[in-house]
Amino acid sequence: MNTQLEQLKEILARSRAEIGKVIIGQERVIDHALITIFTGHHALIEGVPGVAKTLLVRTLARVLGGDSSRIQFTPDLMPADITGTNVFNLQTNEFTLIKGPVFTDFLLADEINRAPAKTQSALLQAMQERLVTIDRETHRLAPVFTVFATQNPIEYEGTYPLPEAQKDRFLLKIPMDYPSREEELQLADRMLGRESPENVLAAGGVGQVIGAEDLGLLREALESVLVKEELRAYVVDVVRGTRGHEGILAGAGPRATQALLVSSRARAALEGRDFVTPDDVKEMAGPVLDHRIVLRPEFEIEGVTIPEVIAAVLKEVPVPR
Ligand SMILES: Nc1ncnc2c1ncn2[C@@H]1O[C@H](COP(=O)(O)OP(=O)(O)OP(=O)(O)O)[C@@H](O)[C@H]1O
Ligand SMILES: [Mg+2]
16 A cells, blocks of 8 residues: 555545535535646636635635645736845845735635736746746745636636646636525525634634645655556547537647546546546646637637536546546
């Protein structure tokens, strides 16, 4: 038995449980957020207002022993508002660095499509390299630095949609839906009983299961989750299947293959397994492929959706036994 992998599976199970003390329901969102963090990537979150996106990022930081911050993107936001600036200090006659919000572990970037391209790329560069350059000096970001970015609906006036190449840099797109009636009733009960999710978090009602420093070590354990040869081929064929589909104008690139492999591995570990199954691949195909596919306009006009097209691709590719 691989002890590091055993430890990872236990940490993931405990993280799930602790986050569940604050966030009601949204199990899939929680899993996908953990998959993003433990594979060392970043994710887009898509959801209506008030479904606990901010609360989720704060809770993740608490449980995983890191800190968190938030940037609200606006049309006048400058790259330096993200990375930081050197400010001249008259008392010491020296420049001191005022660090920007990227100097954190878990960053919520709200409505990234409300800022122009230059500002968006400052964030994307920090995400990719985990480094920022301020006045020609390079600064290292936290090794666990993870961005969760939300987007306004594209129809919204005055937005700058993320170019396809930049969306490809996010491992997953995580949809966040309204809670079910049962869950909303539970939320109402808690609010009235002064046990609101915010109060639980503020009162230290969730435990820390790991330190941000140890997270890096556990990430390596994912490499020992077995992906059998047939499953590697399955992953490749699913991604390639998006390229030939009649409803798709632009299919997913090779980065999607890598994303589907690593996220299927992490999903297997979350389910307590040491090996990937076809179900892991099917579960992760939606969040991996959704933001990497462009529909043909004539299909879009007819009301065909990307999830429908992904389901059709999954149906066409033979599943390994
Ligand atoms: N599933 C849930 N579990 C726990 N609390 C929830 C849930 N859904 C909503 N809430 C509550 O709803 C409120 C809004 O949460 P939050 O501010 O995190 O939403 P948001 O998605 O960031 O909203 P916005 O898009 O406006 O920024 C919080 O007070 C939180 O307690
Ligand atoms: Mg919010």
